[in-house]
Amino acid sequence: MAGDKRNKRQKREDYRAALQEEASTELPRKKFYRQRAHANPFSDHHLAYPPSPDHMDWSSLYPDYVAEESQEGEAPPVKASSVADGQEIESAAQKLIKRLTQDVEVADIGCGFGGLLIALAPAMPQTLVLGLEIRVSVTQFVEDRIKALRAQSQEQKLYRNIAVLRANTMKFMPNFFRKGQLSKIFICFPDPHFKTRKHKQRIVSTTLNSEYAYVVRPGGIVYTITDVPDLHGWMVQHFDAHSSFERVSEEEQEADPCVAIMRSETEEGKKVERNSGQKHVALFRRLEDPPFDDEPDKMEQ
Amino acid sequence: MAVPYHVLKVCGDVVFAARGSNIYSFNLSLEHLSTWNYPAKADGKPCGSSSVPQAASPAAEVPPSKRRRLEAGQGEGTGAGADIGEASNGNATAEPEVLEVGNRRRKKDKSACKEPNNTPLEKPFVQGLHATTDGRHLVAVTGSDKTIWVFEHDGAGKLIQLSQRMMPKRPCSIVITPDNQTILSADKFGDVYSLPLIPSPFTEEQKQQTSKEDNEIKSADNASKDATPEPSRSATLSTAAAAAAQFKPQANEFTVHTKRNRMALENQKLALELKLAEKSRAAADAAFEHTLLLGHVSMLTAVLVATAPSTGRKYIITADRDEHIRVSRGTPSQAHIIEGFCLGHEDFVSKLCIPTGQPELLISGGGDDDLFLWDWAAGKLVSKANVLQHAQLIESETKKIAIGRLFTCQQKSNGRAWVFVICERIPALFCFQLQDTTLQHIQTIRTARNPLDVDVVKQAAEAAASSSSSSGSLAVLDWAEQDDVMAEQQPVHEGSGLWVKSNATPNGPAVEEDINVSPQELQKILYPTESLRKTAVDFEE
Numbered sequence A: 001m002a003g004d005k006r007n008k009r010q011k012r013e014d015y016r017a018a019l020q021e022e023a024s025t026e027l028p029r030k031k032f033y034r035q036r037a038h039a040n041p042f043s044d045h046h047l048a049y050p051p052s053p054d055h056m057d058w059s060s061l062y063p064d065y066v067a068e069e070s071q072e073g074e075a076p077p078v079k080a081s082s083v084a085d086g087q088e089i090e091s092a093a094q095k096l097i098k099r100l101t102q103d104v105e106v107a108d109i110g111c112g113f114g115g116l117l118i119a120l121a122p123a124m125p126q127t128l129v130l131g132l133e134i135r136v137s138v139t140q141f142v143e144d145r146i147k148a149l150r151a152q153s154q155e156q157k158l159y160r161n162i163a164v165l166r167a168n169t170m171k172f173m174p175n176f177f178r179k180g181q182l183s184k185i186f187i188c189f190p191d192p193h194f195k196t197r198k199h200k201q202r203i204v205s206t207t208l209n210s211e212y213a214y215v216v217r218p219g220g221i222v223y224t225i226t227d228v229p230d231l232h233g234w235m236v237q238h239f240d241a242h243s244s245f246e247r248v249s250e251e252e253q254e255a256d257p258c259v260a261i262m263r264s265e266t267e268e269g270k271k272v273e274r275n276s277g278q279k280h281v282a283l284f285r286r287l288e289d290p291p292f293d294d295e296p297d298k299m300e301q
Numbered sequence B: 001m002a003v004p005y006h007v008l009k010v011c012g013d014v015v016f017a018a019r020g021s022n023i024y025s026f027n028l029s030l031e032h033l034s035t036w037n038y039p040a041k042a043d044g045k046p047c048g049s050s051s052v053p054q055a056a057s058p059a060a061e062v063p064p065s066k067r068r069r070l071e072a073g074q075g076e077g078t079g080a081g082a083d084i085g086e087a088s089n090g091n092a093t094a095e096p097e098v099l100e101v102g103n104r105r106r107k108k109d110k111s112a113c114k115e116p117n118n119t120p121l122e123k124p125f126v127q128g129l130h131a132t133t134d135g136r137h138l139v140a141v142t143g144s145d146k147t148i149w150v151f152e153h154d155g156a157g158k159l160i161q162l163s164q165r166m167m168p169k170r171p172c173s174i175v176i177t178p179d180n181q182t183i184l185s186a187d188k189f190g191d192v193y194s195l196p197l198i199p200s201p202f203t204e205e206q207k208q209q210t211s212k213e214d215n216e217i218k219s220a221d222n223a224s225k226d227a228t229p230e231p232s233r234s235a236t237l238s239t240a241a242a243a244a245a246q247f248k249p250q251a252n253e254f255t256v257h258t259k260r261n262r263m264a265l266e267n268q269k270l271a272l273e274l275k276l277a278e279k280s281r282a283a284a285d286a287a288f289e290h291t292l293l294l295g296h297v298s299m300l301t302a303v304l305v306a307t308a309p310s311t312g313r314k315y316i317i318t319a320d321r322d323e324h325i326r327v328s329r330g331t332p333s334q335a336h337i338i339e340g341f342c343l344g345h346e347d348f349v350s351k352l353c354i355p356t357g358q359p360e361l362l363i364s365g366g367g368d369d370d371l372f373l374w375d376w377a378a379g380k381l382v383s384k385a386n387v388l389q390h391a392q393l394i395e396s397e398t399k400k401i402a403i404g405r406l407f408t409c410q411q412k413s414n415g416r417a418w419v420f421v422i423c424e425r426i427p428a429l430f431c432f433q434l435q436d437t438t439l440q441h442i443q444t445i446r447t448a449r450n451p452l453d454v455d456v457v458k459q460a461a462e463a464a465a466s467s468s469s470s471s472g473s474l475a476v477l478d479w480a481e482q483d484d485v486m487a488e489q490q491p492v493h494e495g496s497g498l499w500v501k502s503n504a505t506p507n508g509p510a511v512e513e514d515i516n517v518s519p520q521e522l523q524k525i526l527y528p529t530e531s532l533r534k535t536a537v538d539f540e541e
Helices: A002-022 A085-096 A115-123 A136-152 A169-176 A196-201 A206-215 A229-241 A250-255 A257-265 A267-274 A296-300 B065-073 B078-091 B100-114 B204-215 B233-239 B259-282 B388-394 B460-464 B519-526
Strands: A104-109 A128-133 A162-166 A182-188 A216-226 A245-247 A280-286 B005-011 B014-019 B022-026 B032-036 B126-131 B137-142 B147-153 B159-166 B171-176 B182-187 B191-196 B291-295 B300-307 B314-320 B325-329 B338-341 B349-353 B361-366 B370-375 B380-386 B403-410 B417-423 B428-435 B438-446 B451-458 B472-478 B486-491 B498-502
Touching (some): A002 A136, A115 A267, A136 A162, A182 A206, A206 A216, B005 B126, B126 B171, B300 B361, B388 B438
Parallel strands (some): B472 B498
Antiparallel strands (some): A216 A280, B325 B338, B417 B428
């Protein structure tokens, strides 16, 4: 067994090294990237994430969208001028971060092997789409896949608007995205966490929905799809219970082109298709925040 | 093992200090007034009100599936063994020892009982003391039993226990709202609950509901039937959860593909009945009103209630172990709306405070080298103040600091806010003054031993507000083998009117009982902050 394992690891390493060297246009093969389907969102892992969205350097992910030098002067957001030394150093460091011409607007949370990302790239060519995945080798696979796809389409310059990041979105979403930055979030075939005591690990919960509401702008949409009916019920329940979201009507849902892509193009969607399983879709629209609920006695005074 | 006083709260003319599980009160010259003793246990459960017989029950009835499997691995006839254990435990504790086998099993049962709450402490330590602004109530939090205690304070140091509420998860930080009506409790699981300071009498129906909710771990399931539709759906966030209390297997034939998983599904169905029985039993527990306001997916470390000076609006500020400081709306019906984050910490955040007199600012500290000063409403970093360099002057070896206490008070003469910082295991008190938008280090006061807590003792004269030089003293709790606490007076800063008192041994009662705690255990309880730091771990998960 042990020998087998080492052998397998060795093969993986060789394969990936070869892929690196060639910078090939050949698509990576999944079998060298398989990983256990579950990750504990509560553990610390070994994650890299920016302290705040201002510290995030997107330039390596979307090299084609890096802003020109000339724009850089105005790019950094206005900072308070009278600040302590520490702050000045910090903003100096932030200036080194290359800004993009536009922000990421669509996030695929738990993008897995990246099927949806790749299908979305041509469907919304003007938008930056980011896949987020917690598993290391799966993220690596998507990265290699995007690299290969970009190399394949040197002339047409396709797939320049998609990228993947390793991240634990349950904890660190606000580190990547500003308030209201996203217009769409996809949550496709999330880990169902069947056991009751693991329900807190589910990617949708009423308390966590507050963070989705934070990063999605009013009018933005959260897409969910799953093959587990009870998880579907759970997600609907929890989004319904959250007053920042409303369920999108059936007709509108079916008219949305992203829904068709989500149904057919996600890797998990294809697998469910093969097993002739069910697919449950639910869309939720982010509502405007209600006016601040001032305390009545305060108002009277 | 001698235990020092480790938590301090000044309440008017009375100083409350907690040592171990007990709370002692002193007058301003540190003469002992009164003591509240943690109720003695009657066969493993805290006596008193309707608290939960936690310690007695776990593992006995329905052991979590994982444990059961582990026992199976050990080779005894498991299924039967578990059953017998269950039966014997259920019947009575005083069952005579009959068979050798039965006896052995029972022993095992007992050891299993102890394992899950692996605190060898008989009594949990007090982890926090909070007083209402009017000083009429004191709220204490004890650690391992997850309990919030509310006392009535008669103004002379005597405490009368009003309520004892066991939270679903261990509270890490609590705050009392300025109107003295509500306690907000931030727990280890990342959730913030609000509960009334004085619990109102509870109807039977409500009891049913909340206890079920508890079992569901705040799942906030639908059941909006009983919540009125009017006051926004977020109400269901909390008081709902009733309907889906029954467990049903969530997988079906379409989602389960392997043989083993199918067997697991069968087992789940079998376990259903057992679980239902357990639930109805647990429904009797923890019946009190508590509302889930918001949650992080991370251990919370601090919670505050803040009011924006410009609008008078209230906000809840929460900090977690994953470097976040979150600002949410402060009214219960809108607490789910996140207004912003204060991001910039690169290590855990352990303490928050709002400087007295400048409510638009927020000071945060934790595992980073600096204190951060925020314009919290805008989520903007205003400035930073290095603490590590001052700590290194005390202990040159220091590489990392963990801020264990942040305390603020206002200097009456010029209205400036002072901020006092305690770093874990550093024998000094760091004094900063807030000057406009920077925290200026003014002074470091060396203490004989590691300070554990700090509070300000106000002089009676101050209330008259006659002169500008009204003064207060800081009381510092020292970690010591013995129980001496506060030192002779030492000026904090020329003209500030603040003095540090220490080394004045309070004429406290002699330690009437030895607290059974190992030195390592005690270290862990007295210095809990450093353990929040992440260690570089598992590369390839």
